[in-house]
Amino acid sequence: MNKALTLLKSKGLRATVARLQLLSILEETGRARMTAENIFMRVSSEGGSLSLASVYRVLKELSISGLVDRGWYKEGQEIRLLFSLGRVGSERARPEIVCVMCNRSMDIQLPDLRPELNRLAEEMSLQPDDRPIVIQVTCPNCAGK
Structure with a gap:
């Protein structure tokens, strides 16, 4: 509390x-x-x-x-x-992988991902923001079900 x-x-x-x-x-x-x-x-x-x-x-x-x-x-x-x-601060900027079946979340260490996505967005005349990057996958445990 x-x-x-x-x-x-x-x-x-x-x-x-x-x-x-x-x-x-x-x-x-x-x-x-x-x-x-x-x-x-x-x-x-x-x-x-x-x-x-x-x-x-x-x-x-x-x-x-x-x-x-x-x-x-x-x-x-x-x-x-x-x-x-x-997630707050620098933790918010870290991308994560989430299993679409069990919702298990795993942080991934790709420090260049956000800058690269921001660069691509700017090239396309889009406004990048600091929303979380979530990559949805099916984890090995759920894939076998």
């Missing part, structure tokens, strides 16, 4: 019960991705009284502030919106 409070203060956000609960749950899971429904179930199982709509609203607020990463990922045959604790 202490880290969640520090994160909120760093972004100039009030430390509401809902924000603290959601950040604490995401902090416990590390870089694992969760659906809003899974987060809602965790809040409910821990005695929280947030509605699913409130979970979505707070996740959106935290995502806009950069404290939560969100993205669309294929999960089996469905495409789902998944949330994870946001």
